[in-house]
Amino acid sequence: MPILRQIAQLGHPVLRQKALEVTDPGLPLIQSLIDDMLVTVVEANGVGLAAPQVYEPLRIFIIASRPNSRYPKAPVMEPAALLNPEIIWASDEKVKAWEGCLSIPGFRGFVPRSTKIGVKYLTRSGALREEEFNGFLARIFQHEFDHLNATVFLDRVESTQELICEKEYLRMFNSAD
Ligand code: ZN
Numbered sequence: 001m002p003i004l005r006q007i008a009q010l011g012h013p014v015l016r017q018k019a020l021e022v023t024d025p026g027l028p029l030i031q032s033l034i035d036d037m038l039v040t041v042v043e044a045n046g047v048g049l050a051a052p053q054v055y056e057p058l059r060i061f062i063i064a065s066r067p068n069s070r071y072p073k074a075p076v077m078e079p080a081a082l083l084n085p086e087i088i089w090a091s092d093e094k095v096k097a098w099e100g101c102l103s104i105p106g107f108r109g110f111v112p113r114s115t116k117i118g119v120k121y122l123t124r125s126g127a128l129r130e131e132e133f134n135g136f137l138a139r140i141f142q143h144e145f146d147h148l149n150a151t152v153f154l155d156r157v158e159s160t161q162e163l164i165c166e167k168e169y170l171r172m173f174n175s176a177d
Contacts, residue, residue, distance in 0.1 A: 002035040007102050008054065020058055025122055112156065
């Protein structure tokens, strides 16, 4: 049975170390980690979760976009685990949007990200996939990919003026709707 994992909070060194390649996706340890991450991301109302965020410095993340209380306008998709992901190309066109992070509760930052990316990764069964991501999914990918390289969204904001508390973010969102 999958178990809920604790989420590392900013300041824990695991978030600031480069994650290691997964050499064998088929290992039971890797498969159960993925199962645990899939239940943990849903429970935490996240749209993505990287293995270092659950204290495992491995190159694995989950993308699990769907509307929830933290991201009411997120697109719906089947949750997926991505192993050893790489960004092959990224559009020069970038757009800023508000981002949060389960490891940095209570804050949102206005983060520039490429609008389109071309990526490759292994699925949890070890199959190589090449794919393009746009918009919100491209944003999640870039955010989670950063976690594998010891980077968090705070490192990407252009000014501390573009950091706000989640409570104010939700107020802004609700009034704009
Ligand atoms: Zn994060």
